Amino acid sequence: MSATDRRKVINKIVLATSTLFAVIGIFFLFWILFVLLKNGFEALNLSIFFNDGAPPLSVEELEILNKSREGLELSEFEQEELSWIEISGLRHAIIGQLMLAFGATLVGVPIGILAGTYVREYGADSKFANLIRDLSDVMMSAPSIVIGTFVYAIVVSPTGGFSGYAGIVALAIMMLPIILRTTDDMLGLVSNTLREAAIALGAPKYKMIMQVVYRGAKVGILTGILLAVARIAGETAPLLFTSFNTNFFETNLTEPIASLTVTMFNYATSPYEDWQQLGWAAALILAGFVLGLNIVGRVLLSMKHISTKKIFKKRKR
Amino acid sequence: MSSYALKERVFHHLTKFFAFLVLFFLVAIFVVLLVKAYPAIEAFGFDFLTDEKWAPNLGIFGGFPAIYGSFISTLIAMLLAVPVAIGIAIFLSEVAPSRLKSPMGVSIELLAAIPSVVYGMWGLFYFAPLMRDLVGGNGLGLFTAGFILSLMILPFIAAITRDSLNTTPQILKESAYALGATKWDVIKDVMIPYAKAGIIGSVILALGRAFGETMAVTFVMGNVHNVPDSIFQAATSIPATLANEFNEADTELYYSSLFFLALILFIISFAIISLAKFHFLKRRKKVSDRKHKWHKLVKQWRRK
C-alpha cells in the first residue's frame, strides 16, 4: 500500500507545483499588462491624437507641462513658456500605422484568398498544394526581421530610399501565408453537397466558388483577415528598414512613414521622459487595437459556432 | 459557353499563380540574402561563424557573438518557459476550478497576441532595473533577454500544450482512473503521451519564434559584440544586431555581413520550424503509422 500512498503524495506535490508555476507565470504576464495599462493611460491624453512628433522637451518644460495638466496654478513666466512648448503627439504614427496596415491588407488579402482558394478548390490533395501549405506554415513563423532585410534588398535599395510602399510590401508578404492557410481551412469547412448542388445546376467552377463557397465561408475568412491584420499591426522588425520612421505627418507613400511600433521603439529607447511616456501611450493604443481585433475575431467565430450548432439541432428535430 | 471556359481558365491560373507566390517568396528570400551576403561570404567564408571580432571601422566582421547570443538567450528562454508553460497547461486543463478554466485560458491566449515590442518595453523599464539591483552591472544582457523571451513564448506554449492535453479522449482518462490512478498518474501516463507530438511541436515552434524574435530582445540585450563571460553581461543576438545596425551600415562589406547574419538566421529558423511542423505537428495518425512502419522494418531486418 505504501506505493499507492507515495503516488498520492507525489500527486499532491506535482499538482501544487503546477499551480505555483501557473501563479508565477500569470503574475509576470499580468505585471506586464498592468504596467502597460498604467503607464499607457497616464500618458494618454487628447493632444496625442492631434499633434505629430516634436523635439523632446527639456526637464523644465516637462515640469511646466505636467503642472498645467494637473491643473496647478502657473506663474506668468511659466504660462509664457507653456505657450511656446510644442507638444509631441502620435497623430503621424497612428495615421501612418493605419495606412501601412490598410495598404498591406489591400494587397495581401486578395492575393492570400485567391492563393488559398487554389490550394483548397483546385489543388486539393495534390503534391503542389500540400507543398504550398507546408511552406506557408514555415513562412508564417519565419523571423519577421528577415522579411524586413529581404524587402530592403528588393525595394528600398533599388528605389533609393525608405518608403511607405516598402513597408506595405513587407507586411503584405507576412500576411500572404496567414490568409492563405485560413482561407484553405475555412473553405474546407464548406460542405461538399453545396458545391455539388451548384455544379449540378450547371455553374462553372469559378462561379460555384465565388457565389457559393465564398458565401459559405464568409465569416471564417473575415475572422482570418482580422487576425492577420492584428498580427501584422504589432510587427516592428519588418518596418525598421522599409517604411522606416518620421516625426512628420506624412501621407505620401513614396516617403518614409511613421508607425506606432517603430515610434514606440525609438521613443522608448530615447533618454527623454516625455518621449518615453509617448512610447507607453503608443504601446497602449497598439495593444488595444491588436487585442480588439483578436476579440472581435473570436466573437465572430464563436457566434458562427453557435449558429451552426443551432441549425444542426433544428435539423435533428 | 466558351466565355465561361475562358473565365474559368483565367481564374484557375490566377489562383495558381498566387499560390505559387509562397514558394517564390521563400526561394527569393534565400537567393536575395545569399546574393547580398556574397561579398561577406567571399571575404570571411565559414570563419564568419566562429570569428569573435566585429569591428565595422576596421572592416572586420565576425558573426560568432551574435550567433552565440541568439543561441544562449533562446536556451535560457526555453529552460525558463517550458516547465512553467507546461505547469500552466496542466493547471488550466486539470487543476483549475471549471469556472476559472475558460476566462484564464482566454486571457492566456490574448496575452499571446500582445505585440512583442510591449514585452521589450516592459523589460527595459522594469525588468532590467530589477536585474541591475539584483546582480549589478547595467541589468542588460543574455539573461534579461532570455527572461523576456521566455515570458513572450510562455502563453504560446501554454495555450498549445493545453489544447493538446485536452484532445485526450475523456474515456481514456476515465479508464486510467478506473485502474486506481491519481490525477498526476493520468496526466503523466495517459495525457502527456497522448499529446506528446503536439507538445514537442509547440515547444520547438516556440524555440523558432524565440530564436528569430527581434523586439523583445533588442531593448535589453545591451548590444555589444562580444562573447560575455557571464549571462548577466551585455551581449547581442542576430536580430538585435540587424535591428540596431542595419540603418547605420556605411560600407558594402558591413551591409553584406549583416545580410550574411540574416541568411544564417533564416536558415536556422527554417530548419527549426520545419522540424516542428513536419515532424511533430502532423496529424497523430501519420506519426503512429510511421512508427509502425519503422517497427516492421526493424523486425524484418532482425529476422535477416
Place this chain on the structure above:
Amino acid sequence: MEKEIIDLEVKDFSFRYAGASADSLKKINLPIIKNKVTALIGPSGCGKTTLLRSLNRIHDLYPGNEYRGEVNFEGRNILSADEDLIHLRTRIGMIFQKPTAFPMSIYENIAYGLKLQGIKDKTVLSGRIEKALKGGALWGEVKERLNDEADALSGGQQQRLCISRAIAVEPEIILFDEPTSALDPISTEAIEKLIMELKDEVTIVIVTHNMQQAQRISDYTAFMYLGDLIEYGETDKIFNNPDEELTKQYISGQFG
C-alpha cells in the same frame, strides 16, 4: 442451490448530476451477488450507466455530482466522503463502451495497473501479465508481440486487452459499460464467452442495450426505467415471467 453472497449492496441510493434539478437515480435498492453476472437493462436515459458509474465513483472526476444513500462494499459505505477512491478503483475495475488502450505497448498497458500498485519486479510483472492476458483470452494472439503499440490491435482485441488490464490487478468486481457496443458480432461473441468464464474469479455487473446479450450471459437482471429500479430477479424469471407489466412491455420490444 449454492449459497448467494452479496458482494455489493446498493441501498436507498439516489444520484443527482451537477446542476440538475431532479435526481437521475431514485432510491435504488439492488444486491450484487458474488461471482455472478448481474445485467442492468432498460431504455436509453433510464440511469443504468449512471448507476454503474456510481459503483466505482468515477462520477467524482466531475465536480458537483451528488450521492445519497449507501453502497456497501467490504463492510463499509463507499459513498462516504473519506472513501479512498484510488484504492476503491483497484478493487472495482471498469470496462468502457469503446476500447481504451493507452498510448503504450501491449505489455505496458497490462503492466500499468500493476506498476501503480508498486510492483516493479520484472519476473513478477511478466508472470502477472501472462496470467492476465490468458485470463483475457488474448495471450495466444499477442504473446509474440508484447512490445507492439496497443493501438495496432483490432477493436475486439483492444477490448480484450482492456479486460486483461482490468483483471491484472485482481479486482473483486468488474463493471462493464456496454462493452460490445462498438464491436463486430464475432468479437462480441468472444467477449461474451470471456465474461462467462471470468465470473469464477470476479463479480460482474454489465450494462447492456442488447436484451439477447443480457439473456445469454447474466444470472441476474435488473430492469430500470426513468431512474427507478422497476424489477430485479433471476434472469430467467425477468425474461420469461416478469412480475411487472412495464418489464413485460420492455422485453417484448414494445418500447426502448
